Amino acid sequence: MGLELILNLTGFAVRKAIAAIITIFAILCVNFLIFRIAPGDPVRMMFKDPRVSAKQLELQRQKFGIDKPLAGQFVAYMKQLSRGDLGISFWQKRPVTEVIAERIPATLALVLTALVIAVVLGVALGAVAGWRNGTKLDTFLLTASLTLYSIPTFALGIILLLVFAYFLSVFPLGGIETPASGYEGFEYIKDVAWHMFLPCFSIILWYVGEYVLLTRSSMMDVLGQDYIATARGKGIRESRVLKNHALRNALLPVVTLTGINIGFAIAGVIEAETVFSWPGAGRLVYDAVVKRDYPLLQGVFLLFAVSVVLANLFIDLIYGFIDPRIKVGAK
């Protein structure tokens, strides 16, 4: 039995991993094609000067490999990628991989902090709302969540920026640290946390609403089940019924949502990082758009798309282990 289960789980994990690899390959194809459907000649766009001769243009085409047929270009592109080469950023004149890599830690710090706080807060509030379904508290939480969920993160960010940074000056205007402060150790962490507060808060407000809505409906669904009535009938304390019987089962859809949501969550990160000049990968998207830096834009898109796939794979695997109803591999 034990061995069979382990084999099943391994089979499940392998199947999921293969699906993820296929998805990533499809993403690479999309990423390749997007820039080939663009109207116009990219070399002509780069060298708008009419004095550039036809021969020089041809040389440039050869240099970028766009004189070859599409299939040949695709092979070249995949070869380049396999070496971790994403091209040179027009704007920074450095390899795209390098530009992106140095932005990743800041984004991870922001996203993970926001996500953890939002999930804990959202699940707690949503569980309360679902449990106290129909009360004034529930109506308040529901209305607040719907409203927060409707406000675009960048709009919320601008409001927070104006009120708390400009007018009240409680928080910094942007960036990740006080420039040339010379802070070290704990002082530095405190400084970063202070800078992180507003961008993080604007992401959290949006996430929380969503988690409240989902946990609430999931909780209401679970509380109507027979086993909850049975547990109550056995005389188990209400707090225990909630914690051990209701919440545990209500959390399963929340885990799935986290996976589906990562793709959407990235939108919030791009918006918050842009408004608060947070030096992460999200802000890089904005800079790349403003500077019309296509290789960089393509690189960041790839980073985000692949992260979403990997995060989903991770969540699928977790789900296979925690949901007792899924007999993984027993298909």
Added chain:
Amino acid sequence: MKKLLALLNSVHQFFQMLIGHTMGRIGVILIALVLTAAIFAPYLGTVDPQATGEREDILNAPSTRHWLGTDDLGRDIWSQIIFGSRVSLAIGLITAFVTVVTGTLIGLIAGYYGGMIEEVLVKIVDFFMMLPVLPLMIILAAVLGPSLWNIILVISVVSWPTTARVVRSQVLSIKERPYVEAARCIGAGNARLMFGEILPNVLPLMFAQAVLMITYAIYDEAILAFLGLGDPTRVSWGSMLHFAFESGVMSRSPWWIGPPIASIIMLIVGFSLLGTAVTDVMTPQYREAKGL
């Protein structure tokens, strides 16, 4: 004729129920306000929203001359807000139409035919739903170039899978119903079954999806325009925020920031309230509770 009357009657009933729903009522009022602004924009806007002003018109605070003040080029904020409503509504409505029609068609084909066709379509839908939406829209908008129609195209490309997915699962259950079976027995062809028997039963779901898609599209347009990917020939609320943010004088001119943010939130909240009401009204429990 009888069928048409019955349809009109049920539409009327549906609308009555929406108005009876508190959230629905508030939503309809908010949307109606913006719709009025969009329709009567030339009469409500005091000046041409694109007209730049003289030096003394730059960054004016609200006054009787400029009701909501002016921006850094001396353009009248009130007129920009009024005309901006047209962009948001047009993009919301057209995108929702394109998305819902495409999504429904694909969901219908996948659900009806099943087998290989379904498997392939579902795989495509799953793939699209996996992609990070905003980065994909940004990259497409940047490559295609900013224009109203490109924005509509870009938002549609990322939005149709949601509709396709829900329509497919609805079709799966509808196609097993006795009346579809009966129609098949009397010799109805695939097209007749899909569009004559199944589609009419998907219509309420399509309507709910359309409201949701309008909300998303307005949201997406605002973000794209804020990031500088809006149609440069038209004033939109998102692009107002883009220019304000880029100008660096945002803090000194709150009248430039406040109105577009308030307008965006008003319209999105309006449609989400309407969407919640539509979903509520369509559930049997709600109808029972209201004795309908």
